[in-house]
Amino acid sequence: xxxxxxxxxxxxxxxxxxxxxxxxxxxxxxxxxxxCIAAMKALPAKSVDMIFADPPYNLQLGGELFRPDGSxxxxxxxxxxxxxxxxxxxxxxxxxxxxxxRILKDDGTIWVIGSYHNIFRVGVAVQDLGYWILNDIVWxxxxxxPNFRGTRFTNAHETxxxxxxxxxxxxxxxxxxxKTLNDEIQMRSDWEFxxxxxxxxxxxxxxxxxxxxxxxxxxxxxxxxxxxxGDVVLDPFFGTGTTGAVAKRLGRHWIGIExxxxxxxxxxxxxxxxxxxxxxxxxxxxxxxxxxxxxFGVLVENMxxxxxxxxxxxxxxxxxxxxxxxxxxxxxGASGSxxxxxxxxxxxxxxxxxxxxxxxxEGALKPIDALRQTYLLATQP
Amino acid sequence: xxxxxxxxxxxxxxxxxxxxxxxxxxxxxxxxxxxCIAAMKALPAKSVDMIFADPPYNLQLGGELFRPDGSxxxxxxxxxxxxxxxxxxxxxxxxxxxxxxRILKDDGTIWVIGSYHNIFRVGVAVQDLGYWILNDIVWxxxxxxPNFRGTRFTNAHETxxxxxxxxxxxxxxxxxxxKTLNDEIQMRSDWEFxxxxxxxxxxxxxxxxxxxxxxxxxxxxxxxxxxxxGDVVLDPFFGTGTTGAVAKRLGRHWIGIExxxxxxxxxxxxxxxxxxxxxxxxxxxxxxxxxxxxxFGVLVENMxxxxxxxxxxxxxxxxxxxxxxxxxxxxxGASGSxxxxxxxxxxxxxxxxxxxxxxxxEGALKPIDALRQTYLLATQP
DNA sequence: GCCGCTGATGAATCTAACA
DNA sequence: CTGTTAGATTCATCAGCGG
Numbered sequence: 001x002x003x004x005x006x007x008x009x010x011x012x013x014x015x016x017x018x019x020x021x022x023x024x025x026x027x028x029x030x031x032x033x034x035x036c037i038a039a040m041k042a043l044p045a046k047s048v049d050m051i052f053a054d055p056p057y058n059l060q061l062g063g064e065l066f067r068p069d070g071s072x073x074x075x076x077x078x079x080x081x082x083x084x085x086x087x088x089x090x091x092x093x094x095x096x097x098x099x100x101x102r103i104l105k106d107d108g109t110i111w112v113i114g115s116y117h118n119i120f121r122v123g124v125a126v127q128d129l130g131y132w133i134l135n136d137i138v139w140x141x142x143x144x145x146p147n148f149r150g151t152r153f154t155n156a157h158e159t160x161x162x163x164x165x166x167x168x169x170x171x172x173x174x175x176x177x178x179k180t181l182n183d184e185i186q187m188r189s190d191w192e193f194x195x196x197x198x199x200x201x202x203x204x205x206x207x208x209x210x211x212x213x214x215x216x217x218x219x220x221x222x223x224x225x226x227x228x229x230g231d232v233v234l235d236p237f238f239g240t241g242t243t244g245a246v247a248k249r250l251g252r253h254w255i256g257i258e259x260x261x262x263x264x265x266x267x268x269x270x271x272x273x274x275x276x277x278x279x280x281x282x283x284x285x286x287x288x289x290x291x292x293x294x295x296f297g298v299l300v301e302n303m304x305x306x307x308x309x310x311x312x313x314x315x316x317x318x319x320x321x322x323x324x325x326x327x328x329x330x331x332x333g334a335s336g337s338x339x340x341x342x343x344x345x346x347x348x349x350x351x352x353x354x355x356x357x358x359x360x361x362e363g364a365l366k367p368i369d370a371l372r373q374t375y376l377l378a379t380q381p
Numbered sequence: 382x383x384x385x386x387x388x389x390x391x392x393x394x395x396x397x398x399x400x401x402x403x404x405x406x407x408x409x410x411x412x413x414x415x416x417c418i419a420a421m422k423a424l425p426a427k428s429v430d431m432i433f434a435d436p437p438y439n440l441q442l443g444g445e446l447f448r449p450d451g452s453x454x455x456x457x458x459x460x461x462x463x464x465x466x467x468x469x470x471x472x473x474x475x476x477x478x479x480x481x482x483r484i485l486k487d488d489g490t491i492w493v494i495g496s497y498h499n500i501f502r503v504g505v506a507v508q509d510l511g512y513w514i515l516n517d518i519v520w521x522x523x524x525x526x527p528n529f530r531g532t533r534f535t536n537a538h539e540t541x542x543x544x545x546x547x548x549x550x551x552x553x554x555x556x557x558x559x560k561t562l563n564d565e566i567q568m569r570s571d572w573e574f575x576x577x578x579x580x581x582x583x584x585x586x587x588x589x590x591x592x593x594x595x596x597x598x599x600x601x602x603x604x605x606x607x608x609x610x611g612d613v614v615l616d617p618f619f620g621t622g623t624t625g626a627v628a629k630r631l632g633r634h635w636i637g638i639e640x641x642x643x644x645x646x647x648x649x650x651x652x653x654x655x656x657x658x659x660x661x662x663x664x665x666x667x668x669x670x671x672x673x674x675x676x677f678g679v680l681v682e683n684m685x686x687x688x689x690x691x692x693x694x695x696x697x698x699x700x701x702x703x704x705x706x707x708x709x710x711x712x713x714g715a716s717g718s719x720x721x722x723x724x725x726x727x728x729x730x731x732x733x734x735x736x737x738x739x740x741x742x743e744g745a746l747k748p749i750d751a752l753r754q755t756y757l758l759a760t761q762p
Numbered sequence: 763g764c765c766g767c768t769g770a771t772g773a774a775t776c777t778a779a780c781a
Numbered sequence: 782c783t784g785t786t787a788g789a790t791t792c793a794t795c796a797g798c799g800g
Contacts, residue, residue: 086508086509115517116504116514116516116517116542117514119501119504119517120500120501120502120503120504120505120507120508121501121504121505121508122501123497123500123501123502123504123505124501124502124504124505126501127467127501127502128467133497133498134533135497135533135534135536136496136497136500136540137534138519138521138538138571140519140521140571144569146567147567150556150567151554151556152515152516152554153516153518153543153559153567153568153569153570153606154567154568154569154570155516155570156569156570156571157519157569157570157571159517159540161497162534173532173533174706175531175532177706177708178534178706180678180706180707180708180717180718181676181678181679181681181682181706181707182676182678183676183677183678183718183720184718184720184721186527186528186531186534186535187534187535188525188534188535188537188538189534189535189536189537189538190519190521190537190538190571193682193683194683194759216684217679217682217683220682221682224705224706225534250705277687277688277689277705278689280689280702280704280710281687281688281689281702281703281704281705282688282704282705283704283705283710283716284704284705284706284708285706285708285716285717287531343451346451348447348451349445349447349451350447350451351451352449377714
């Protein structure tokens, strides 16, 4: 881990790099010190699994302006008006978002956080560049700064945009982990966290090191939701390295880009002190989608259910008989797979046979999915 | 009150209309039936105090969607929500927002509601047209529709933009009213309301009249915050007249623009039936501060418990290890949420994990509920 | 009348693997 | 490329009904 000035330029002459090759070119677990867009240009295409970005949005607040390359503009001498500054902020936003699109793997996703000052411009750029928005997420601040002058509503939230590379693109979403994290209820699009303070807030000489340090809890949820252990996360506006610290804790690789040497130094010190969780703690609830599939017929072959056994739905409205090949037949003459027959009998477009069909055990009805779980426990190492 | 087809064209030849003159040209407490932009063009400049707009969201839905129980989701498939492209949507948005800017008094404000499908495009148009954003407001839905396929976060909120006519423009904000409405705490930028249902939801022949009817409580807060009695509120996408009904109850004048005759008829009937709120009804609209819920995962995210920590029941019969997503894993191989694993290990149908699981502190066992209480004390005002 | 159970429903960009 | 099949997936609220 460390700070580097420049990424080794990508070798040329390759018709198509293998995935391993691309990864070898990445400055894993390092900070690239320098201009955000220039540093991004040096990274290989389709190489990172997620990008988390907390771009500057102090434009118009302190009268600060940025050129498309992110460099600072002296507003007094340049005499720009508000519309010039919006235009240039848009150009800057599109430039780094376009590089991000190139660097992302096809099944990667991007997260961008902002406030009403900039998030609308970011959102339009995201859509115009072909990304496909999956959710907008609201970070509700448990303890926001009040509006001291009583002129507006307390500005008590920030907005995050989560997007895939395109409408049809695949992406990682650890649905079960999110549901578990939220006491077995689907995770919603509004998240409550305290603002970053206390021990977590980096300070030097009694002053905060970075004006907009994000809470680690926020990054924890983002990374847990949309990456897998070992994935690579890029943060092009690294600041004091919240993304890196959480990534290290969660067993993910990180790459930071940051212009200010002072922030880089604080980030390095902080990430070195972060302790990775051990492997058993990193295990998370798996979606049935990622578990090995068990065909219903396998349960019949292994005598978990005998051909001729009678199944019923939970309310005993229908019955069906198990046949030797793992299909079901109904007294009405219909037959098919557990899913198809369930759908046919209900007149529904689809049906999950595993939860629809039940068998009788000890006087109670149990879904046949319980048999599948028993089978999995008995056969999986 | 009634429906009219056309606004009388504004008289010309006046160098400058007095405020009273302009108001005389307004179709107060009436619905203008027709195209939104054409109808707006017929309204005089600088004549209304507030505009509330609920434009089409341009949802771009794919195929049919079914719930896990097989029932069909009645989605928004109306023609009025379909646009050829984002470019067309942007042109439409800029056209009506530009007219709105002309119609607004210099000290008036505009509110626009949307979702992530359209709100970023609306926000950019608002900024580009010279409006000055004062807040973005999040409507947190108490009872949103779940994500039935488990592919994203539950889309549980919508966003409103509140803007004045320009950076230096004056505007009305009833700070005291908002603070009173919120138990003497500054009103925040995130508001919780249930979606519109029950008796309030307009129905005809058992079916909803409008697919996206907004809750009156939402409009109530908007109008109470930013208008004074007697002010004029324009709603260019009137639908079934929620804005009109609430304006009438609060003693504000309203103007609606709506293209569909069916919606106009329903709105007229509804607004005629609207009565000023009595005190008890008012009380129900002031949402009491709800008891905050804390998920176990939140304690993990915020490091009240570290992944890898070992929990036990009060009699130390079972142990479990905390994992990164807030699930627990038992040495026997079972895993799940704090509630589920507690139930599994005891062979019970259910279990309150908060009182069942304990952690060791200062040599004694304490229920993890103690950590939850600590967290609540630290984060609640 | 109250309690509990059942069914319906809401602005939704809602699958993945294989033949 | 298309078509088919397996199989994964829901929370809060309200109306209606029966005990």
